[in-house]
Amino acid sequence: MTNPLHHYQENHGTRVLAALSGGVDSAVATALLVEAGYEVIAISMLLAGSTGGHAGSCCSIDDFQDARRVAEQLGIPYYVLNLKEAFQTRVIDVFTQEYQRGRTPNPCLLCNRDLKFDLLWQRARELDAAYVATGHYARIGWDEATRTAHLLRGADPYKDQSYFLFTLNQAQLKRTLFPVGHLTKEQVRAKAHTLDLRVAEKPESQDICFVPDGNYARFLEQRISSERVISGEFVDQTGRVLGSHAGIHRFTIGQRRGLRLGGLTQPHYVTHIDPASGRVTVGTQEQLKRHGLRATDVNWVSGQQPDTIQVAAKIRYRQDPIAATVSTTTATTAEVWFQEASPAITPGQAVVFYDGDRVLGGGWIAGSLP
């Protein structure tokens, strides 16, 4: 296992493309690369909005200004890539369509998979850069014996972002640096203070960057014409109609709030969404539980696909992993069976497989298994 940042003599003149968002993590990541002797080129990505942007979301003018000032302070070139069009079609449009299919998309994952890394890689090749670096809290290890790169959890258990990186492959990992992965958030802020970076105390960005107020329903309703809204009935596990709702895009599996169903003796949760009939099925916490799920577009970080493997599976970002068995069904699909039934299997989210600190791979949740 090697330190991701080697030392000055080795790195001197090695060009790195560093993604700089205007936040403290990527600022420190970039600063560490400069300190380590790399020739660093800083890049921000303009994803949404054009001139406005809102404070507290990404892509506000203030963030680009902060990123630019950090790059100036570090004495490195800085560019803003215009990815608005790609972000619109590959993230925002997909986000909207997924809700209409009764799924709950994870735009950060879509953005990482279909945008950030791909396009950063293209720019890196264009500019003859050897590495792409980001401020993700994850680590990359190297196993010399098998000549395999490992994707590992970030050292800070509260900040670990390895969940969002399960789509990376060997070729990408070998050309990627996560300079703050071995640090805690506290250490990152301390480093930012030591370097007198202007973003040292900047608050974390919250929520989905293009829905800054967190009101997804309103955001979606601005994009789905009223005649295409899939409204319908609430039903219980037996199919009995309990009421009606204003559109399936307002619901996610496991949701309890906002159902407005009277006359039920215990809390009810959304257990199933059927886009064809517009039916939203509700049930008790017990009825929400499933023993397994089907995953599509499965990626194995090592490039080696196992037949069956015991893993610790994470089905949401903010959730402790649960013991599971993964069985490969086709080249890109798998079934995941949990040791104990788990609530809220949400199609559209990712399931990520861990072995201790190591990310083995993951896939996209297509549906639950009883």
Place this chain on the structure above:
Amino acid sequence: MQQIYLDHNATTPIRPEVVEAMLPYFTGTFGNPSSLHWAGRQAKQALETARDRVAALIGAKSSEILFTSGGTESNNLAVHGVLKPRGATSLRLVTTPIEHSSVLETVKALGTDVEPVDIVTLAVNGQGRVSLSDLEAALTPDTVLVSVGLANHEIGTLQPIRELSPTIRERAIPFHVDAVQAVGKIPVDVNQLGVDILSLSAHKIYGPKGIGALYVRQGTTLSAVFRGGPQEREKRPGTENVAAAVGFGCAAQLCAQDIESTHPRLIHLIARLWDGIQWHIPDVVRHTPTQACLPNTLNVGFAGASGEGLMMGLDLAGVAVSTGSACAAGSVEPSHVLLAVGCDEAGAKSAIRFSAGRDTTEEDIEAVVRILPGIVERVRKAGRSG
């Protein structure tokens, strides 16, 4: 690393003589030109000498020159200043789709519910030129302004202003010409062109940033947009930027002196650059016309390469060029000019603008011709494998 600057259409370095001329006006001669005492008189005199020099550069009278903060303000003042006294009756304004955003955005903002101006955008051909017949067809009795740029900032196309002006003046319609990119690069004479209002800027002609001028022909009605003082013939209130005006005047004078020697040199340098590009790089397309264009501008499309990537690659090799226009965040938007002259989105995104200046050398051009092919190849390859 060597630094080569080929972005003179964005801005130019201030000539040392200009800096020298400006310096006394920050400290010694610091007065407010509106003051009635000795300090004011000294400043006023400097301001008026500067005005004479700017006027001389474009064949205007001193009294027809208003100082502004630059080309963008000049264009705003031209459009708003002409429309303002007309009131909210039905009005027509004629322009082209390849104008600088300081004209296009200003005009677009007028075509709203609040100010229901009928905006007619003339068609341009593949080189960005408008035709006299299209213009004639667009002119109606309620047309109150025609605004056409003399030289295009992105591709360098010159409009046939002299051909257009008689038709417009015959109808007594004010004719505004944005000459920000033309002045200093080609001879510009307001009487030969037959225009009524003309915008120019100091920092495009080796003068300071933050100052420009609007030529307004005697007898043309133009209202102030800002309020607050009688300066600049009551058309543009605010204490004049004397030092910058002096710099502008000095730059105008120097520019008038050496335009004849600079012009053929620039043509030669751009020809060498284009020859080199064509010889070494396959699949290139020239967006700048070969005739009737600025002598210093070359806009080239590199099929299959991202202009953004090329610009960055060149920048990292020390060569400053531009691509598209920058948005507020600093990222590149595809050029509306290239889209208007018939480029598709991909074509518009693969173009680079080189603009040479009086400080550009043969060695600079040779170096670019040496560096560019490798960068284009790398960027094209990266695009294919992505």
